[in-house]
Amino acid sequence: MTRRTRLLLAAIAVAALLWLLFAAAERALALAQRFLALPAWLQWTLGAVLLVFAAAGLSVLWWLLRPRRRRRPVPAPDRASLERRIGALRERGTGTGELDAELAELDRRRAAQRVYVALFGEISTGKSSLIRALAPGALAASDARGGTTRDVRHYDGRLPDGRPLVLADVPGSREAGGEAHEAMARQEALRAHAVVYLCAGDLTRTQADELRWLSGFGKPLLLALNKADQWNEAERAQLLERLRRQARGHAAAVVAISAGGSERFQRRLADGSVEQVERQRTPAIAPLLQALDRLTAPGAEKLEPLREHAVLAGLHERTGALETQTRAAEAERIVRKYARRAVVGALAAVAPGSDLVIQGALAASLTRELAALHGVRATEVQVEDFVRQARLTLRTGSSIALAVAGNALKAFPGLGTLGGGVLHAFAYALIFDSMGRALAASLAERNTLDQEDAGARLKALLADDHGPRLRELATLTMEAWRERDAGHAGGD
Ligand SMILES: Nc1nc2c(ncn2[C@@H]2O[C@H](COP(=O)(O)OP(=O)(O)OP(=O)(O)O)[C@@H](O)[C@H]2O)c(=O)[nH]1
Ligand SMILES: [Mg+2]
Numbered sequence: 001m002t003r004r005t006r007l008l009l010a011a012i013a014v015a016a017l018l019w020l021l022f023a024a025a026e027r028a029l030a031l032a033q034r035f036l037a038l039p040a041w042l043q044w045t046l047g048a049v050l051l052v053f054a055a056a057g058l059s060v061l062w063w064l065l066r067p068r069r070r071r072r073p074v075p076a077p078d079r080a081s082l083e084r085r086i087g088a089l090r091e092r093g094t095g096t097g098e099l100d101a102e103l104a105e106l107d108r109r110r111a112a113q114r115v116y117v118a119l120f121g122e123i124s125t126g127k128s129s130l131i132r133a134l135a136p137g138a139l140a141a142s143d144a145r146g147g148t149t150r151d152v153r154h155y156d157g158r159l160p161d162g163r164p165l166v167l168a169d170v171p172g173s174r175e176a177g178g179e180a181h182e183a184m185a186r187q188e189a190l191r192a193h194a195v196v197y198l199c200a201g202d203l204t205r206t207q208a209d210e211l212r213w214l215s216g217f218g219k220p221l222l223l224a225l226n227k228a229d230q231w232n233e234a235e236r237a238q239l240l241e242r243l244r245r246q247a248r249g250h251a252a253a254v255v256a257i258s259a260g261g262s263e264r265f266q267r268r269l270a271d272g273s274v275e276q277v278e279r280q281r282t283p284a285i286a287p288l289l290q291a292l293d294r295l296t297a298p299g300a301e302k303l304e305p306l307r308e309h310a311v312l313a314g315l316h317e318r319t320g321a322l323e324t325q326t327r328a329a330e331a332e333r334i335v336r337k338y339a340r341r342a343v344v345g346a347l348a349a350v351a352p353g354s355d356l357v358i359q360g361a362l363a364a365s366l367t368r369e370l371a372a373l374h375g376v377r378a379t380e381v382q383v384e385d386f387v388r389q390a391r392l393t394l395r396t397g398s399s400i401a402l403a404v405a406g407n408a409l410k411a412f413p414g415l416g417t418l419g420g421g422v423l424h425a426f427a428y429a430l431i432f433d434s435m436g437r438a439l440a441a442s443l444a445e446r447n448t449l450d451q452e453d454a455g456a457r458l459k460a461l462l463a464d465d466h467g468p469r470l471r472e473l474a475t476l477t478m479e480a481w482r483e484r485d486a487g488h489a490g491g492d
Helices: 003-037 040-065 079-091 097-112 127-134 136-141 179-191 205-216 233-247 286-295 299-348 360-373 380-411 422-446 451-462 468-491
Strands: 116-121 153-158 164-169 194-199 221-225 253-256 262-268 274-280
Touching (some): 003 040, 127 136, 127 153, 194 205, 233 253, 299 422, 360 380, 380 468, 422 468
Parallel strands (some): 116 164, 221 253
């Protein structure tokens, strides 16, 4: 459409609007005159009805147009409580070096007051090529490597108005076997003030998830469709339209760019021979620069609170994972200790009964210790109840435990040579190990002493005669036996 036709259409539209306005005003005046001619009581009734309609109309309008509440970013703990948790982990002997380093980097960047922008996206979407286009000087000086990026690197870039940026090139996500690299990239994205998410076509479900994950941390985001040179104008417009729909509410802007990259082609020379040529494509990234300019306009200081929130939220997750891991290791240690005590107790019994009875004091103390580890308060009554329930479960389960133990005697030849009593000792190891594991898993998941849940897990574990668990318990039983023997020999 030419400019002239567009102007003509606009003029017609304005004229039509004016005509409508006049008509409406005339109608309103006529209505007002008729309204005034009505008797007073009718004026009041009609007035009231009109008022109700107006109020209803306004509230519908408000409901439709009300400002949407921003989705709340993932919660972040305050710095002090996070440091306390990390300190507690350190005291338990867990390595917290990475978490400490993250906090130190948080402070370092705050003090540096520079704007950090991370490029993020799947492998081969053109992140490194974009760095090359955004920071040509910086890359010439450092290693402008081609190929897959395997670590995080920073480059000095500049916006068209001269404002400096620190650009982070990160490994691409979704590389086969590249989980560690991906985690590295995600952490760097959280550390940046803004993120450019690169794609090279429609967003796959995983890419859309990744975008949502980033925006969930409240990260200012741009979605850049790279390799735009691969489509014609109509295709590009369609793609952009779809991407805008997918990124709505997540990315501040969606732009199409060509980061460049290299292209190969054949050149026919005058003598008829053919030559392979590789050259750099000319980058076209103006829309991205504009969007970046707007996104980073507030400056490092104003963008810092959001960045800090994202880093602390990320640290919260990582600390939580480490806490779970540490607690699981601690629970395993406790369970082992009690399984061993149960074996020692069984070996010390003068004549093993044919029935297996859980040693009550030992079971209660195991329950108490595991509950405390998981921060679950359990009264004495609850603990006793729990042990009683476990005994009931075992009444039907003891034959299973004995059968599993019997098989283990055959499977682990060393065990079979030990002689009488060892069958029972091993069954007790199995029972205490199962009980401890069942309870620990239930506590970790439910955060309460749930008899039913732990009971179901106990039954399953008693019958589970696979895996390295039996081997470990066999070793434990043999060790206890040998120690007892050594004790006897020493005592003789
Ligand atoms: N057609 C076209 N190809 C591009 C463009 N930008 C990059 N490429 C090509 O895409 C491929 C991957 O580019 P890289 O910059 O290495 O991609 P990356 O995202 O850094 O890849 P990883 O580091 O493996 O995650 C290269 O072959 C580039 O030449 C572009 O704008 N258009
Ligand atoms: Mg790369």
